[in-house]
Amino acid sequence: MEPISQQEIPDEILKSLGDIHQIIFPRQGHTSDVGVVYSMKGIAVLKRTRSKQFNEWLKRESYILDSLSNSQLPVPKVFDFVEKTHQNDEIHAWLLMEYLQGETLRSIMFNEYDSNTRYNIIFDFGRKLRELHTTPCPVELKSSGNWLDHMLTQAKYYLDHYNVDGTPQLLEELITNKPKEFKQTLIHGDFTIDNVLVHEGRISGIIDWSGGAYGDPRYDVSLAIRPKQKIFQSLSDHKAFFDGYGEKIITHEEYHYFAEGLYEFF
Ligand SMILES: Nc1ncnc2c1ncn2[C@@H]1O[C@H](COP(=O)(O)OP(=O)(O)OP(=O)(O)O)[C@@H](O)[C@H]1O
Ligand SMILES: [Mg+2]
Numbered sequence: 001m002e003p004i005s006q007q008e009i010p011d012e013i014l015k016s017l018g019d020i021h022q023i024i025f026p027r028q029g030h031t032s033d034v035g036v037v038y039s040m041k042g043i044a045v046l047k048r049t050r051s052k053q054f055n056e057w058l059k060r061e062s063y064i065l066d067s068l069s070n071s072q073l074p075v076p077k078v079f080d081f082v083e084k085t086h087q088n089d090e091i092h093a094w095l096l097m098e099y100l101q102g103e104t105l106r107s108i109m110f111n112e113y114d115s116n117t118r119y120n121i122i123f124d125f126g127r128k129l130r131e132l133h134t135t136p137c138p139v140e141l142k143s144s145g146n147w148l149d150h151m152l153t154q155a156k157y158y159l160d161h162y163n164v165d166g167t168p169q170l171l172e173e174l175i176t177n178k179p180k181e182f183k184q185t186l187i188h189g190d191f192t193i194d195n196v197l198v199h200e201g202r203i204s205g206i207i208d209w210s211g212g213a214y215g216d217p218r219y220d221v222s223l224a225i226r227p228k229q230k231i232f233q234s235l236s237d238h239k240a241f242f243d244g245y246g247e248k249i250i251t252h253e254e255y256h257y258f259a260e261g262l263y264e265f266f
Helices: 011-017 052-067 105-110 115-134 147-161 168-176 217-224 235-245 252-259
Strands: 020-024 033-039 042-049 078-085 091-098 185-187 196-199 202-206 213-215
Touching: 011 078, 011 091, 042 052, 052 078, 052 091, 105 115, 105 196, 115 185, 115 196, 115 202, 115 217, 115 235, 147 168, 147 213, 185 217, 217 252
Parallel strands: none
Antiparallel strands: 020 033, 033 042, 042 091, 078 091, 185 213, 196 202
């Protein structure tokens, strides 16, 4: 079954695409349907969500991508964002954006055994994250409050209203054992090996920005280096990452707090 069929696509978006030749579906995430659309106008990516929570995330992603469009970061340009009510009153959100070349870091590393090439790619992964953290945060993303406090409030809301991996006990622990304050920067908010694209051995794209914020860069670093099948299983991958990032900004406890604690609610 196809996650997005041409009949469902809103007219506004069909108009900007022109005739569609083909839609290809990459490995799908949990919150959205994503299609790479080959049309008269070229290649674009269409991302669709269909619940209140995920529609809000997609709207935020579109807002963040717009606010970063003048930065040096490799993020897709937004072509269109549309919310549309269907016959059954379900509201879908649609984001049409630029297609960035490359494959996810996860899929690239799965088949990469040359230690030199691995080092260079993971080094670049760390370096790109450093670039992200030193990019001036657009004013429209700078909320006045503390990012971690906001995340803990949201975690409580998600725990009460949605299905999350975190438990009430874990949330209590996170609230009482907050790590020491750290300088806030622009952050991605979901900086995993699935949300970074690689082309010809270099990081070519950073996607999936709904968690973008003025926040704690230790969160991005923690999510980036989580051990996964065939990556970050060894000290050499960690070394490559931090060589690229330039600095080890997290302790073991802080890694645990963010990657095995806070992330369980999102
Ligand atoms: N702008 C883009 N250019 C090229 N490929 C893209 C682009 N956006 C998304 N993709 C492809 O689609 C896949 C899913 O996209 P994305 O990560 O934005 O959504 P998601 O994973 O479903 O979202 P979530 O992680 O919130 O569930 C990506 O892994 C990538 O392969
Ligand atoms: Mg994703």
